[in-house]
Amino acid sequence: MLSRVADNLYWFSRYIRRAENTARLVGVSGQLQLDLPRAARFAWRPLIDTVGAGDVFETLYPESEADPSEVDVVRFLLIDERNAQSLRVSVRHAREILRTIRETLPQEVWEAVNDIHLYIEANGERSLGRRYRFEFISRAIDGCLRVSGLLTANVSRDIGYQFLRLGTALEQADMTTRIIDAGASGIVQGRVAESAEAFSALQWMSVLRSLAALQMYRRHVRQRVTPELSLRFLLQNNEFPRSVHFCLSRARNILPSMPVRKPVVTALNKVVAFVRDADAAELVADPCAFMDRIQNHLGTLHGIIHEAYFRT
Amino acid sequence: MDWGRYRSSTYDELIQADGQPRPAARQLVEYLAGLSRRELAERQVAADVAARVMGVTFTVYSEGRNVDRTLPFDLIPRIIARPEWERTEAGLRQRIRALNLFIGDIYGKQKIVKDRVFPAALLKDSVNFRKQCFGVKPPLGIWAHICGSDLVRDRDGTLYALEDNLRIPSGVSYMLENRLVAKRVFPELFETTSILPVDAYPSQLYDTLAALSPRPGDTPVIALLTPGIYNSAYFEHCYLAQSMGIELVEGGDLFVDDDDCTCMRTVYGAQRVDVIYRRVDDLFIDPEVFHPDSVLGVPGLIRSWRAGKVALANAPGAGVADDKVVFAYVPKMIRYYLGEDAILPNVPSYLCAEKKDRDYVLANIAQLVVKPANESGGYGMLIGPRASRRQHEQFRKLILANPRNYIAQPTLSLSTAPIITEKGPQPRHLDLRPFVLSARDIHVTTGGLTRVAMKRNSLVVNSSQGGGAKDTWIVDLDEVT
Numbered sequence: 117m118l119s120r121v122a123d124n125l126y127w128f129s130r131y132i133r134r135a136e137n138t139a140r141l142v143g144v145s146g147q148l149q150l151d152l153p154r155a156a157r158f159a160w161r162p163l164i165d166t167v168g169a170g171d172v173f174e175t176l177y178p179e180s181e182a183d184p185s186e187v188d189v190v191r192f193l194l195i196d197e198r199n200a201q202s203l204r205v206s207v208r209h210a211r212e213i214l215r216t217i218r219e220t221l222p223q224e225v226w227e228a229v230n231d232i233h234l235y236i237e238a239n240g241e242r243s244l245g246r247r248y249r250f251e252f253i254s255r256a257i258d259g260c261l262r263v264s265g266l267l268t269a270n271v272s273r274d275i276g277y278q279f280l281r282l283g284t285a286l287e288q289a290d291m292t293t294r295i296i297d298a299g300a301s302g303i304v305q306g307r308v309a310e311s312a313e314a315f316s317a318l319q320w321m322s323v324l325r326s327l328a329a330l331q332m333y334r335r336h337v338r339q340r341v342t343p344e345l346s347l348r349f350l351l352q353n354n355e356f357p358r359s360v361h362f363c364l365s366r367a368r369n370i371l372p373s374m375p376v377r378k379p380v381v382t383a384l385n386k387v388v389a390f391v392r393d394a395d396a397a398e399l400v401a402d403p404c405a406f407m408d409r410i411q412n413h414l415g416t417l418h419g420i421i422h423e424a425y426f427r428t
Numbered sequence: 429m430d431w432g433r434y435r436s437s438t439y440d441e442l443i444q445a446d447g448q449p450r451p452a453a454r455q456l457v458e459y460l461a462g463l464s465r466r467e468l469a470e471r472q473v474a475a476d477v478a479a480r481v482m483g484v485t486f487t488v489y490s491e492g493r494n495v496d497r498t499l500p501f502d503l504i505p506r507i508i509a510r511p512e513w514e515r516t517e518a519g520l521r522q523r524i525r526a527l528n529l530f531i532g533d534i535y536g537k538q539k540i541v542k543d544r545v546f547p548a549a550l551l552k553d554s555v556n557f558r559k560q561c562f563g564v565k566p567p568l569g570i571w572a573h574i575c576g577s578d579l580v581r582d583r584d585g586t587l588y589a590l591e592d593n594l595r596i597p598s599g600v601s602y603m604l605e606n607r608l609v610a611k612r613v614f615p616e617l618f619e620t621t622s623i624l625p626v627d628a629y630p631s632q633l634y635d636t637l638a639a640l641s642p643r644p645g646d647t648p649v650i651a652l653l654t655p656g657i658y659n660s661a662y663f664e665h666c667y668l669a670q671s672m673g674i675e676l677v678e679g680g681d682l683f684v685d686d687d688d689c690t691c692m693r694t695v696y697g698a699q700r701v702d703v704i705y706r707r708v709d710d711l712f713i714d715p716e717v718f719h720p721d722s723v724l725g726v727p728g729l730i731r732s733w734r735a736g737k738v739a740l741a742n743a744p745g746a747g748v749a750d751d752k753v754v755f756a757y758v759p760k761m762i763r764y765y766l767g768e769d770a771i772l773p774n775v776p777s778y779l780c781a782e783k784k785d786r787d788y789v790l791a792n793i794a795q796l797v798v799k800p801a802n803e804s805g806g807y808g809m810l811i812g813p814r815a816s817r818r819q820h821e822q823f824r825k826l827i828l829a830n831p832r833n834y835i836a837q838p839t840l841s842l843s844t845a846p847i848i849t850e851k852g853p854q855p856r857h858l859d860l861r862p863f864v865l866s867a868r869d870i871h872v873t874t875g876g877l878t879r880v881a882m883k884r885n886s887l888v889v890n891s892s893q894g895g896g897a898k899d900t901w902i903v904d905l906d907e908v909t
Contacts, residue, residue: 117694117695117696118675118677118681118692118693118694118695119681119693119694119695120678120680120681120693122695215657216656216657218666219666219669219670219676275695279695374695375695375696375697425695426695427693428693428694428695428696428697428698
């Protein structure tokens with residue numbers, strides 16, 4: 117397996133997973149906003165910080181300052197070509213990458229990616245209004261899942277496939293921490309200070325929904341949604357496929373089928389232990405700093421994988 | 429389909445001047461006559477869909493961006509009877525043997541120059557002559573392993589060689605795909621007619637490449653070097669790499685190590701490569717030797733090749749023989765190296781570098797086709813009878829400014845074959861590009877790629893200029909089916 121091709125497979129699956137999570141995040145936020153009681157208001161700004169694009173946003177939308185409008189944020193996250201993290205740009209990246217390695221993956225994968233791409237390019241503007249946004253977002257999510265399904269169903273489990281899985285696992289771990297981050301930094305704000313507590317359950321339900329985790333949470337936890345249990349579930353649950361620990365364990369299971377690279381194993385073990393040993397009860401008051409630290413670990417891990425496999 | 433009014437102004441590949449089908453085409457023509465317009469249209473749609481699904485595309489650069497287009501495909505095959513094809517094939521084998529001997533001689537002792545059969549002055553000005561190749565002895569003494577020769581047929585039915593592409597000829601993937609489409613559309617005919625198969629090409633190409641390995645005995649590691657997705661033939665590069673099961677690499681995937689071995693960067697570490705089927709032009713292949721700013725190539729590749737650590741197909745420098753001026757000397761080469769007469773005649777060429785020829789060309793430019801010596805893709809040429817006086821004058825100036833760069837040929841009345849149009853079958857001009865593989869053995873494709881001008885009266889068949897393709901059938905009338 118050529119290093120370049122492995123690198124591309126890894127990033128292809130990362131971009132598809134990133135696109136899907138971005139679509140989910142915007143979709144759930146829009147729904148939550150409609151459900152909020154009058155005493156609460158929805159803050160869109162944290163969604164921007166989620167993807168680490170605060171600076172870009174401020175440059176592009178200077179008039180929106182700390183309290184940007186719904187349309188600006190939705191545009192920025194879904195279709196803005198100038199935002200390297202937008203849904204549209206992620207899908208474009210995935211497609212461009214796939215063009216260069218088309219012979220490696222089944223033809224149907226190309227068709228599926230091309231299909232989402234064409235849909236987004238044609239219908240993106242319409243997604244800004246609430247009227248069509250839900251339909252747009254669910255088509256985008258379905259499109260990404262179709263790609264994932266095709267990869268799982270039709271691709272041989274050779275070394276290339278391991279890079280696809282690795283990319284998906286690390287991207288999901290990263291996106292999960294980012295969505296927790298957004299939720300915890302107050303997407304729901306009480307209009308008066310005291311009511312904040314009351315809305316935090318709503319906020320966490322929204323986080324769970326963004327990660328398609330609410331139903332699985334209920335089945336697993338069998339309690340109403342609390343911040344601490346939600347955080348623990350999303351961080352450490354071993355059965356839910358979008359929990360950070362689950363994704364990292366999956367990455368660890370992949371490594372034996374790849375050429376052995378000691379530094380990768382060491383870096384991965386480090387972040388697994390870091391997540392496993394976290395104390396949700398203690399973190400729940402302010403999980404953001406902890407999420408940042410996981411993201412830093414993941415960034416380091418990515419750098420080491422890059423050195424070990426893609427730069428030979 | 430109604431053949432009643434079908435007439436061509438020149439030699440037609442399927443229909444004789446008296447309106448009757450040629451013997452090898454009789455079954456096809458009768459079969460098509462039995463189809464209603466609707467049945468025919470359905471088959472054309474099926475063919476277009478098949479081509480799109482299979483992803484038969486080429487990339488054209490237009491309006492500042494690259495667009496993938498599907499190559500227009502016409503249903504009606506072009507048919508050649510087997511005995512005629514066998515003569516043609518013998519002619520192609522003879523040609524490539526002489527051409528390889530010529531290239532080796534040019535980069536070796538230059539006997540042909542010393543014996544005054546080939547003028548030394550031509551080498552000096554040839555843009556495809558590579559002095560870096562002097563003294564190199566490539567495996568088996570072969571330089572042009574993959575050759576695509578363009579053949580055209582004139583009014584009287586004679587097949588002529590028009591040019592030999594010895595650098596990086598493309599189009600063979602369309603030949604293979606066209607056959608798949610034709611089989612889907614005309615399964616009945618493939619049962620009842622003896623049509624020779626074309627699908628041996630990928631394995632013959634693999635064998636040709638494998639034979640060049642510097643480490644005989646081991647299974648060689650073979651890679652196809654592509655300039656990447658923005659190249660017009662990228663589809664073909666993927667297609668061939670896949671059908672041979674070899675790696676598709678870009679320049680950045682390869683490096684040359686301290687022992688002059690060429691290696692691929694893989695997730696397991698460096699892996700040595702034995703043979704490279706390169707689809708990158710000479711001048712971009714190694715920035716240490718040629719264009720220093722090329723990012724498509726591999727620094728040190730020429731060093732590795734000269735040291736015999738890696739085989740390159742085609743060998744760098746092979747293009748010296750596909751210059752349109754050198755082309756005019758091929759019949760002389762055949763006589764000089766093989767002691768034989770050319771089986772396949774050359775299209776007569778006038779060399780503007782020679783005063784007598786030049787004067788003739790300048791005086792008769794309105795009747796001639798003028799071509800630059802080293803352009804491909806049909807660019808930069810003048811078709812005298814179709815051009816304006818101003819264009820004639822412009823080309824006269826170009827020729828006088830750089831006579832070595834131009835040749836002229838009589839305007840052949842390229843043969844035609846019917847294509848399907850809304851008004852029924854209509855004649856269109858076409859050519860034929862067979863591919864010739866050379867290593868221990870020489871293999872010639874069964875027929876080749878038939879390129880057809882889709883526009884009425886057009887003589888330009890290049891895909892970049894609106895040409896399409898047809899399947900090419902070599903039909904054996906003697907075989908009992």
